Amino acid sequence: MTKADRTKRITRYAVLALGAFVALLPLVYLAANSLKTAPETVTRISPNPFAPEFWPESPQWSNFVSVWEGDQFGAYFLHSLIIGGLTLAGVLTTSVLAAYAFAKLRFPGKEGLFSLLLVSLMVPETVTLIPDFLVVKALGWVDQLAAVTVPFMAGAFSLFLLRQFFRQLPQDLMDMAQIDGCSHLGIVVRIVVPLSAAPLSTVAFLDLTSSWNALQWPLVVLQSPDWRPLSVGLARLVSGSGADLPLRMAGAAIAIVPILVVFLIAQKQITESIASYGLKT
Amino acid sequence: MKPLRAAQREALTAYSFVLPAFVIILVFGLFPVGFSLVISLFNWRIKSGTFIGLDNYLELFGSLENAFGILAGVGLLAGAAWAGKGKPLAWKIAGLALALAGGSALAESLASMAAAGDADFLRSLQVTVWFSLGTVPIQLALGLGLALLLRGKFRGRQAFRAVFVVPFVVPAVASAAVFERLFSLRPESFANQVVHAWGGPTLAWLREPKSLFSLLWNATSGGAPGSLEAYWSTWALGPSLALVCVVIYNWWVYVGYYALIFANGLGSIPPQVYEAARLDGAGPLTMLRRITLPLLSPVTYFLTLLGVIGTFKAFNSLYVLRDPVTGGATDPLSVFIFFVFFHQSRFGYAAALSMVLLALVLGLTWAQRKFGERHVFYD
Numbered sequence: 001m002t003k004a005d006r007t008k009r010i011t012r013y014a015v016l017a018l019g020a021f022v023a024l025l026p027l028v029y030l031a032a033n034s035l036k037t038a039p040e041t042v043t044r045i046s047p048n049p050f051a052p053e054f055w056p057e058s059p060q061w062s063n064f065v066s067v068w069e070g071d072q073f074g075a076y077f078l079h080s081l082i083i084g085g086l087t088l089a090g091v092l093t094t095s096v097l098a099a100y101a102f103a104k105l106r107f108p109g110k111e112g113l114f115s116l117l118l119v120s121l122m123v124p125e126t127v128t129l130i131p132d133f134l135v136v137k138a139l140g141w142v143d144q145l146a147a148v149t150v151p152f153m154a155g156a157f158s159l160f161l162l163r164q165f166f167r168q169l170p171q172d173l174m175d176m177a178q179i180d181g182c183s184h185l186g187i188v189v190r191i192v193v194p195l196s197a198a199p200l201s202t203v204a205f206l207d208l209t210s211s212w213n214a215l216q217w218p219l220v221v222l223q224s225p226d227w228r229p230l231s232v233g234l235a236r237l238v239s240g241s242g243a244d245l246p247l248r249m250a251g252a253a254i255a256i257v258p259i260l261v262v263f264l265i266a267q268k269q270i271t272e273s274i275a276s277y278g279l280k281t
Numbered sequence: 282m283k284p285l286r287a288a289q290r291e292a293l294t295a296y297s298f299v300l301p302a303f304v305i306i307l308v309f310g311l312f313p314v315g316f317s318l319v320i321s322l323f324n325w326r327i328k329s330g331t332f333i334g335l336d337n338y339l340e341l342f343g344s345l346e347n348a349f350g351i352l353a354g355v356g357l358l359a360g361a362a363w364a365g366k367g368k369p370l371a372w373k374i375a376g377l378a379l380a381l382a383g384g385s386a387l388a389e390s391l392a393s394m395a396a397a398g399d400a401d402f403l404r405s406l407q408v409t410v411w412f413s414l415g416t417v418p419i420q421l422a423l424g425l426g427l428a429l430l431l432r433g434k435f436r437g438r439q440a441f442r443a444v445f446v447v448p449f450v451v452p453a454v455a456s457a458a459v460f461e462r463l464f465s466l467r468p469e470s471f472a473n474q475v476v477h478a479w480g481g482p483t484l485a486w487l488r489e490p491k492s493l494f495s496l497l498w499n500a501t502s503g504g505a506p507g508s509l510e511a512y513w514s515t516w517a518l519g520p521s522l523a524l525v526c527v528v529i530y531n532w533w534v535y536v537g538y539y540a541l542i543f544a545n546g547l548g549s550i551p552p553q554v555y556e557a558a559r560l561d562g563a564g565p566l567t568m569l570r571r572i573t574l575p576l577l578s579p580v581t582y583f584l585t586l587l588g589v590i591g592t593f594k595a596f597n598s599l600y601v602l603r604d605p606v607t608g609g610a611t612d613p614l615s616v617f618i619f620f621v622f623f624h625q626s627r628f629g630y631a632a633a634l635s636m637v638l639l640a641l642v643l644g645l646t647w648a649q650r651k652f653g654e655r656h657v658f659y660d
């Protein structure tokens with residue numbers, strides 16, 4: 001290796017490491033401060049994560065207990081899981097069926113219908129917020145589980161992504177299944193879904209995180225705490241003045257950890273999908 | 282009953298497959314656009330009130346002349362852009378004249394709208410513009426820089442890619458909750474400790490509605506209240522320090538994400554192109570300017586469109602980072618409209634505002650697409 005190559009390599013690693021440091025610093029701060037005592041956040045401080053003062057003297061796990069029980073984060077967590085699970089089941093079902101029809105079946109009005117659905121991607125949430133609230137109110141869904149699940153049980157982006165993939169599946173496979181007497185529903189269940197693990201998990205991650213992170217809509221349609229999700233609980237904790245820094249950070253950690261765990265498990269595939277589709281809700 | 286033909290059966294199956302998704306998207310995604318337009322014509326406060334025609338829009342713009350002035354200004358500027366492109370000199374001069382006329386019509390109308398119409402709406406529009414300008418170009422530049430370093434195969438590449446995208450993946454409400462504390466006004470906050478280490482004063486950060494330039498150079502706004510000068514000097518003062526904090530948060534979220542997408546684009550440039558350029562004696566800077574940037578332009582275009590439209594949609598982080606004390610210094614249109622609807626319960630007026638937002642978003646998308654057709658290189 002020449003000297004120039006070595007310098008280049010060292011510079012590359014140094015800059016990338018700096019980037020990684022900046023990306024992780026706020027999360028390290030979150031971890032450190034979620035375990036401090038309230039006085040420690042004033043007396044025991046340092047902007048440098050390599051200094052001992054950045055960290056608590058001894059970790060206060062009781063902060064998490066206090067948020068989980070005292071601030072109801074345990075209940076909110078459960079709500080978010082239920083909302084996310086139902087939404088996901090719904091959106092996967094409707095999107096797989098519709099994407100299969102748009103990719104593989106012939107029917108009058110196909111192109112027009114598909115473009116119409118894609119138009120919904122251009123409309124900002126701010127525009128749909130008020131009329132959607134009135135619709136949900138008319139349906140009697142305010143404060144109900146249906147209000148935060150049903151409207152998200154279909155999505156044009158998921159549908160679009162799946163259609164792109166289904167189109168590449170070999171037609172022969174489906175023709176053969178049809179000759180054997182398989183219905184279209186049978187083809188979807190037995191052939192299309194098993195062959196689509198990668199795009200399905202991408203869509204699942206996307207829809208699950210957007211349900212988990214949703215804030216504006218649940219703020220509007222859930223006024224009682226009955227189904228209050230974690231995102232709303234956390235936003236309320238943060239904008240109120242009652243909670244001290246460690247409790248806020250413990251609350252934020254509870255919201256982050258599940259997403260981070262899923263990300264770590266499927267890290268390779270998720271980075272790959274983000275890099276190629278730009279996944280954005 | 283006659284048995285259905287195969288084609289009819291297939292179509293029937295297809296419709297039944299599409300139906301559930303179609304109904305949900307229609308009811309909650311498409312129908313609301315028309316419904317919102319209807320709501321905007323009513324004095325609707327929680328319950329539907331009386332039909333008031335365009336009064337909500339009149340309240341927003343202050344007067345019919347202002348609304349027409351703004352439309353004419355935008356139209357003239359669009360005409361100028363069209364006339365100035367690749368046509369003979371005479372056209373270009375005409376284009377320049379159009380641009381001047383459009384610009385001054387727009388400047389006059391906006392100033393008079395600030396005086397007679399909804400000044401808060403204009404302030405949040407200003408926040409949106411600063412927010413776009415502060416985030417998108419920097420994210421593009423830093424993202425591209427990191428992407429260039431992610432090029433090729435080397436040990437730890439996937440680990441870096443994964444770490445860079447973590448800020449984008451974690452819930453915005455939670456990461457914003459962290460930044461809300463990092464940029465707290467307390468002397469022991471992270472941002473203040475860093476500034477103290479450099480010998481600086483304690484700052485109020487997210488609670489500071491004063492503009493960046495007024496803090497740095499003691500600049501002040503001028504002009505008589507309601508005058509053209511008074512309105513435009515609010516622009517000249519730059520974004521508030523609070524908004525700068527929000528912008529920094531966005532860099533943190535998006536730089537790695539941009540880097541990943543850019544790196545993907547870089548990966549699809551065939552190495553032979555660089556090989557050929559090297560043989561022709563091109564240096565690294567020439568290759569960046571003549572090969573990398575042009576071949577990456579579809580990615581850059583995609584990210585710019587996404588970023589600018591994103592500033593009109595952003596909500597979660599801004600809701601957490603905002604401090605009511607700043608009087609909306611960090612509220613872009615999306616957040617401002619939300620509060621008109623949710624806290625003031627002015628459904629009709631908020632719907633009118635959201636229609637203007639929709640027009641802005643569609644107009645920008647269209648303009649960027651027009652621009653893209655001309656400047657983006659697709660192979």
